[in-house]
Amino acid sequence: MATKMTKKYTAHGKFLITGEYAVLDNVPALAVPLKLNQYLEITDRDDQEITWKSYNSDGELWYQVVTNVHDLYSDCINCDNPITFKLSEILNTALHLTSNKSLRGFDAVTTLDFDRKSGMGTSSTLISCVAQWLGCDPYQLQFKCFGGSGYDIACATAPKPIIYNYNNEEPFFNAVDFNPSIKEELFFVYLNRKQNSRDSIAKFDKGLLTQSYREELSNMPKAFIDASDDLLMFEKCITRHEEMISAVVGIAPIKQQLFDDYQGAIKSLGGWGGDFVLATGGLEHREYFKNKGYEIIIEWDDVVLNY
Numbered sequence: 152m153a154t155k156m157t158k159k160y161t162a163h164g165k166f167l168i169t170g171e172y173a174v175l176d177n178v179p180a181l182a183v184p185l186k187l188n189q190y191l192e193i194t195d196r197d198d199q200e201i202t203w204k205s206y207n208s209d210g211e212l213w214y215q216v217v218t219n220v221h222d223l224y225s226d227c228i229n230c231d232n233p234i235t236f237k238l239s240e241i242l243n244t245a246l247h248l249t250s251n252k253s254l255r256g257f258d259a260v261t262t263l264d265f266d267r268k269s270g271m272g273t274s275s276t277l278i279s280c281v282a283q284w285l286g287c288d289p290y291q292l293q294f295k296c297f298g299g300s301g302y303d304i305a306c307a308t309a310p311k312p313i314i315y316n317y318n319n320e321e322p323f324f325n326a327v328d329f330n331p332s333i334k335e336e337l338f339f340v341y342l343n344r345k346q347n348s349r350d351s352i353a354k355f356d357k358g359l360l361t362q363s364y365r366e367e368l369s370n371m372p373k374a375f376i377d378a379s380d381d382l383l384m385f386e387k388c389i390t391r392h393e394e395m396i397s398a399v400v401g402i403a404p405i406k407q408q409l410f411d412d413y414q415g416a417i418k419s420l421g422g423w424g425g426d427f428v429l430a431t432g433g434l435e436h437r438e439y440f441k442n443k444g445y446e447i448i449i450e451w452d453d454v455v456l457n458y
Contacts (some may be wrong), residue, residue: 157194162279163456164188164264164271165306166339167421168429169371169392170315172355172400174300178365179316181329181372184306184456187264189276193284196256203238205261213267220256237296241281244295248287269341270426275303290322310458314372327372331379334451336431340440341447342405344425359399368395386416386431393418413439 163184170180201223205214216235223239230236246253261280265271274297282289290301302315305324312329316322331337360368371392378384393404396419405428406417415432427449430436437448 155194157192160191160280160283161188162276162307165303171421173368176357177317178368179314179372182302182306182315183312184309185454186456190262191280192260194258198256200256203259207267208263208265241296245281245285245287245292249285272303276307279307329376330457333382336382337451339427339449340430340445341427364395389416389418
């Protein structure tokens with residue numbers, strides 16, 4: 152019996168440092184890929200059966216389905232499970248975007264280095280892995296299945312931080328040197344709640360992004376990079392950035408909402424209201440968050456990818 156071939160695909164998680172919401176309207180954004188990945192393993196089968204298993208970072212099997220090629224790739228699949236329905240949409244869309252219009256059966260296994268509810272890119276890393284596997288354009292797959300700006304797709308295969316531009320669905324980005332010497336004063340705090348990216352996108356009113364805000368936000372990636380050796384300037388960048396995005400989306404900055412007595416600076420990453428934030432400060436500042444019940448604190452160097 153011939154040995155079955157298994158292929159493995161990898162995609163990086165992400166954090167958006169500047170440009171949340173505004174990146175959707177072609178404002179350049181600074182983003183960092185993470186050392187934490189999603190992996191997709193595909194093993195070919197000799198029949199038409201498909202099995203799919205997804206494991207969380209703690210080893211929990213959080214999703215599985217057994218089906219067949221015809222059912223999963225049907226354009227009019229009837230399924231009560233929203234995860235299966237979305238998976239079918241992703242695979243079906245990927246097939247339409249590539250010359251490979253059909254597949255035989257396969258066994259798929261996905262695993263994560265990060266918790267699937269953390270906001271680090273569970274969906275975007277899956278999109279990237281599927282696109283690598285089936286040979287389609289990952290941005291078009293993302294735009295058709297989830298929307299968004301696509302910065303997370305760029306991060307999925309980037310080896311270092313990037314400045315990304317949505318460019319009206321014609322994305323481009325440049326790799327940049329962004330390895331702050333003040334990184335021991337920078338850390339990420341999980342807010343204990345998941346933010347739905349599509350809900351966040353719906354909050355964005357382009358009409359509130361004035362030309363003045365657009366110009367200043369467009370300069371923010373360079374401002375953050377230039378301030379990466381000066382903690383005081385870095386904190387000023389965070390504070391100003393939070394002020395502008397607050398005005399655009401009509402939501403109070405997270406520091407004002409939850410941490411108004413905090414001595415350092417706090418910046419939302421991606422959609423406001425959940426997932427991770429970037430905070431500045433020393434060891435005693437980390438204890439501030441732990442004392443408030445925010446136990447998941449991650450150091451910059453432990454997660455930010457920078458080859």
